[in-house]
Amino acid sequence: MSATALILGATGQTGGQLLQSLLSSSFYSRVGEYGRRTTALEKIPANLQEKLEQHTIDFEKLDTSGLNAKPWDVVFITLGTTRKNAGSAEKFVKIDREYVINAAKEAKVSDNQRLVYLSSAGANSSAPFLYPQSKGLTEEGLARLGYKDTIVFRPGFLAGTDRGETRVAESIFGTITGFLSHFSNSLEINIGTLGKALAVAGKLGSDNLPPAAGATKVTLKDGTSYTVIGNAGAIELAKLDL
Numbered sequence: 001m002s003a004t005a006l007i008l009g010a011t012g013q014t015g016g017q018l019l020q021s022l023l024s025s026s027f028y029s030r031v032g033e034y035g036r037r038t039t040a041l042e043k044i045p046a047n048l049q050e051k052l053e054q055h056t057i058d059f060e061k062l063d064t065s066g067l068n069a070k071p072w073d074v075v076f077i078t079l080g081t082t083r084k085n086a087g088s089a090e091k092f093v094k095i096d097r098e099y100v101i102n103a104a105k106e107a108k109v110s111d112n113q114r115l116v117y118l119s120s121a122g123a124n125s126s127a128p129f130l131y132p133q134s135k136g137l138t139e140e141g142l143a144r145l146g147y148k149d150t151i152v153f154r155p156g157f158l159a160g161t162d163r164g165e166t167r168v169a170e171s172i173f174g175t176i177t178g179f180l181s182h183f184s185n186s187l188e189i190n191i192g193t194l195g196k197a198l199a200v201a202g203k204l205g206s207d208n209l210p211p212a213a214g215a216t217k218v219t220l221k222d223g224t225s226y227t228v229i230g231n232a233g234a235i236e237l238a239k240l241d242l
Contacts, residue, residue, distance in 0.1 A: 006072035009079030017195025150226035
């Protein structure tokens with residue numbers, strides 16, 4: 001048995017790791033990478049390039065994106081930004097929430113597709129702060145699109161990133177979480193581990209997740225529900241074969 005996978009946000013830190021996991025897995029027979037930019041082919045092993053389909057799209061013109069041209073079995077979304085990189089709160093919401101929900105809506109062309117979204121620890125639509133509130137609202141918006149199965153990851157601090165810039169506060173926090181991770185697996189996760197965990201969840205689906213994943217079900221007031229996997233669960237999922 002095999003499946004096709006669509007990934008939005010593959011040029012990001014975790015998205016790049018997910019892309020490599022999808023291409024390396026025999027379960028995923030075809031992988032579509034759609035985004036404002038696409039991964040340079042020299043970063044993809046030559047023997048895996050054949051199963052990769054790349055398309056540059058404009059998130060403001062999704063009707064011409066081709067996202068709905070075929071029913072991808074699993075839609076992965078690792079697209080996101082920060083308020084600082086976006087330039088303002090309004091632009092952050094547009095990229096981090098509107099682009100994500102609108103693209104997922106465009107990619108839904110059947111009732112038999114699975115959606116896997118990379119959110120963040122602390123995501124809560126009622127949070128008083130912009131970042132966790134936006135992530136929470138995005139989760140809920142995605143869940144209401146009607147995919148047969150929606151899985152959301154809420155990882156802790158992302159280790160192993162190479163952002164090409166110095167972030168002093170992030171570096172200090174990473175040192176702290178790195179030390180504490182020796183005592184708890186709920187604080188930090190390597191992006192390679194997270195990328196594989198996302199791919200595994202896409203393969204298994206909510207109904208087949210092992211107990212070690214610690215998955216929980218979130219049910220909204222309108223009855224819509226989705227699966228949430230935390231940092232510790234992601235680490236455990238990555239131990240499984242893909």
